Amino acid sequence: MNNDEKYEHLMNVMDEFTYDWNPEWADDPTKPILKITKSSLGQFGWCPTKYGFSYIQRLPQDQTEAMRKGTIIHNAREDFFNEFDIKKAENMTNEEVVNYCSTLFPIDEYYDTYLDMATFEAQRFIEAKEDGKLDEFLPVANEGKFDAEITFRANTSKKFPLQRDYKIHLQGIIDRIFREGDNLIPMELKTGPWKENSSKYTSMRKEMAFYKYLIEACDDTVLIKNGIDPTWKVTHWSWYYPTSDFFYVEAVKKRTMTAVTDAIAKLLKAYEDSDFPAKYFYKSCSHCSFFGICEAAQEDSWL
Numbered sequence: 001m002n003n004d005e006k007y008e009h010l011m012n013v014m015d016e017f018t019y020d021w022n023p024e025w026a027d028d029p030t031k032p033i034l035k036i037t038k039s040s041l042g043q044f045g046w047c048p049t050k051y052g053f054s055y056i057q058r059l060p061q062d063q064t065e066a067m068r069k070g071t072i073i074h075n076a077r078e079d080f081f082n083e084f085d086i087k088k089a090e091n092m093t094n095e096e097v098v099n100y101c102s103t104l105f106p107i108d109e110y111y112d113t114y115l116d117m118a119t120f121e122a123q124r125f126i127e128a129k130e131d132g133k134l135d136e137f138l139p140v141a142n143e144g145k146f147d148a149e150i151t152f153r154a155n156t157s158k159k160f161p162l163q164r165d166y167k168i169h170l171q172g173i174i175d176r177i178f179r180e181g182d183n184l185i186p187m188e189l190k191t192g193p194w195k196e197n198s199s200k201y202t203s204m205r206k207e208m209a210f211y212k213y214l215i216e217a218c219d220d221t222v223l224i225k226n227g228i229d230p231t232w233k234v235t236h237w238s239w240y241y242p243t244s245d246f247f248y249v250e251a252v253k254k255r256t257m258t259a260v261t262d263a264i265a266k267l268l269k270a271y272e273d274s275d276f277p278a279k280y281f282y283k284s285c286s287h288c289s290f291f292g293i294c295e296a297a298q299e300d301s302w303l
Helices: 003-013 023-027 038-046 048-056 065-083 094-103 111-130 198-217 220-225 254-273 295-301
Strands: 033-037 141-152 166-180 183-189 236-241 246-251
Touching: 003 220, 023 166, 023 254, 033 038, 033 254, 038 048, 038 198, 038 254, 065 111, 065 141, 065 166, 065 183, 094 111, 141 198, 141 220, 141 254, 166 198, 166 254, 183 198, 198 236, 198 254
Parallel strands: 033 166, 183 236
Antiparallel strands: 141 166, 166 183, 236 246
């Protein structure tokens, strides 16, 4: 079989997966296993009750302007890398590279953000050319989809020991993964403003650590399908906030990797205990799509 056929076979033999999951199904091969994504794990960490509403019950949420903006800008950046022609750009002057990058973005209400991204990518290209590393300018994975099945051991987390081992399905669409030699650097695009505080760094590290965990859990066939040599390793991660002109890259933090496995164990334990308590805070919860049906929010509103 060629790799495409191997990939299709792998996807077909994987177990079915769901968020509406019961731990008692663990020994029944006809039942689906638990699906975990970066977003679902983050939502659980933010508020287990909201996780239950949005992922287990699949209740609809309001489409906000921030969500719409995020989708449009993410799509534009994906298209940028799909359309960028290195051979065409390598003989351009620096000014021409900036202009070329700007032409690869659409003209719409977010054009100012696109211009910031065009300037950022032009500078990356110019530096890559000067360093003789144009082969590393384009991402090896551009909105790459990754799926993995793992057995999560009961004693993986000291904080949240489980009743037994569980097979789980990890899934994620990673914005971009860049390569430097044999090193991989996943990069997350955020369309909101960057806020300079320690909690923001912590939350971003947890997101990127999930991606590292996911990549390392994938079968070689999935990695090759996404342009990744299985011998390459994630050594750094990064995030980019174009509206704040903020880009950050750092070496992988081992303690953050432990935080990810703790978070997965905590989620599994919530299913074991059938306990998804609310984390109510009026400033953030007042904007929640489920405010009207959340008992914690309603109890607070009557105080």
